[in-house]
Amino acid sequence: MIESIEKLSNIAHKPSRKIIGLMSGTSLDGLDIALCEVFGNGQSTKINLLQFETIVYDNEFRDEIKTIFSKKNIDLEKLCLLNEWIGKVHAEMINAKLSEWKINNYEIDLIASHGQTIYHAPESLHQNKTYGNGTLQIGDGDQIAVNTGIITISDFRQKHIAAGGEGAPLAAYGDFLLYAQENKSIILLNIGGISNLTYIPSNSSFENVVCTDIGPGNKLMDVWINKHFPEQQFDKDAEFANTGDVHSTLLVSLKSHPFFKISFPKTTGPELFNLEFIENCIQESEVEEISSADVMATLNKFTVDIICHAILHFISGNQDCEILISGGGANNPLLLKGIADYFPSNHVAKLPDSDAKEAILFAVLANETIAGDKKTFGNGSAKTPNVSMGKICLPE
Numbered sequence: 001m002i003e004s005i006e007k008l009s010n011i012a013h014k015p016s017r018k019i020i021g022l023m024s025g026t027s028l029d030g031l032d033i034a035l036c037e038v039f040g041n042g043q044s045t046k047i048n049l050l051q052f053e054t055i056v057y058d059n060e061f062r063d064e065i066k067t068i069f070s071k072k073n074i075d076l077e078k079l080c081l082l083n084e085w086i087g088k089v090h091a092e093m094i095n096a097k098l099s100e101w102k103i104n105n106y107e108i109d110l111i112a113s114h115g116q117t118i119y120h121a122p123e124s125l126h127q128n129k130t131y132g133n134g135t136l137q138i139g140d141g142d143q144i145a146v147n148t149g150i151i152t153i154s155d156f157r158q159k160h161i162a163a164g165g166e167g168a169p170l171a172a173y174g175d176f177l178l179y180a181q182e183n184k185s186i187i188l189l190n191i192g193g194i195s196n197l198t199y200i201p202s203n204s205s206f207e208n209v210v211c212t213d214i215g216p217g218n219k220l221m222d223v224w225i226n227k228h229f230p231e232q233q234f235d236k237d238a239e240f241a242n243t244g245d246v247h248s249t250l251l252v253s254l255k256s257h258p259f260f261k262i263s264f265p266k267t268t269g270p271e272l273f274n275l276e277f278i279e280n281c282i283q284e285s286e287v288e289e290i291s292s293a294d295v296m297a298t299l300n301k302f303t304v305d306i307i308c309h310a311i312l313h314f315i316s317g318n319q320d321c322e323i324l325i326s327g328g329g330a331n332n333p334l335l336l337k338g339i340a341d342y343f344p345s346n347h348v349a350k351l352p353d354s355d356a357k358e359a360i361l362f363a364v365l366a367n368e369t370i371a372g373d374k375k376t377f378g379n380g381s382a383k384t385p386n387v388s389m390g391k392i393c394l395p396e
Ligand SMILES: Nc1ncnc2c1ncn2[C@@H]1O[C@H](COP(=O)(O)OP(=O)(O)O)[C@@H](O)[C@H]1O
Pocket: 023, 024, 025, 026, 027, 028, 029, 030, 191, 192, 193, 194, 218, 219, 222, 233, 234, 235, 236, 237, 238, 326, 327, 328, 329, 331, 332, 333, 358
């Protein structure tokens, strides 16, 4: 038996595991590294966040990813090379952080690597029944395992697709295990590049949990500011949006995208919601002249409106439902105020450790894969199939 297999078995039987959760989503802002101590498994899972940091991608690295990111036609050799290189760079980032935190690599039980999302292709996007759903995250898990010496669980989304799902959003699992409450319904809203929500009714079992993408989160605002101010990756604290006015015709045009007519749950990505989409809507709404600040204000309002419309679909009239917000968008005060204003009678708040939440959820998924009990996990439906997720990459 090779050492790692024996180690895996020991890790599975420990009362708690040190797991590094990694997240690098469609925002291309950086690599989120969440070092968690995970106790137990299934509905008794408890998390202690020991360390968290986002390592911001430098411009050169981000530009390399952009050469293949959410594009239909790319250089295949580049994809092949970036799959390895991103894995290696992520491993170097982890090694650097562990050394800064004065933690030896051998103290870490597992790495849960999401990978860098580069393309998301649910059937609703390409309409080809023969192929079904597809999604691709790169930054190979073997590169991370070999270069850190830590057993790595990667490619979480593939089994979700194999079992009938769209590979996203996967938040349902961790959200249910960590946040379900007996006497309170909750909406967990994550505003990353794309926004998604998990609705957990009070006293519910997994059968009643719904998890869905909503539409754009920060992505449209990010690409718009970056087009006008190339040195800026996002509209920090909504400073630019606050200088503009919402343009009602453009707002209507943005909201008329057919994606919003598809029933929940559904998934999407920057393949649909990108600069071209904004420019088409500006053209369609026959705006003679619109300032880039007004477009920014309108994109911010659009994001608020589609998010709140989705939330209303699930909680209409339920004032006891709490709305807890995470992801980088939770740092955008105009977005947050817009959402809170929609639901004056509900408790709307930023989740503690809101930037770390998604990385933590992947640590929980890895914990379930290695130490979980499949029976308490998932609800057997195509959208939340009852399967463990991730591939096991061994360092030797
Ligand atoms: N202070 C801030 N003001 C406005 N937006 C912010 C702020 N901080 C982060 N963001 C937004 O959050 C995004 C990153 O969100 P994140 O949850 O990491 O998304 P992803 O999962 O797609 O990587 C940034 O691109 C930016 O748009």
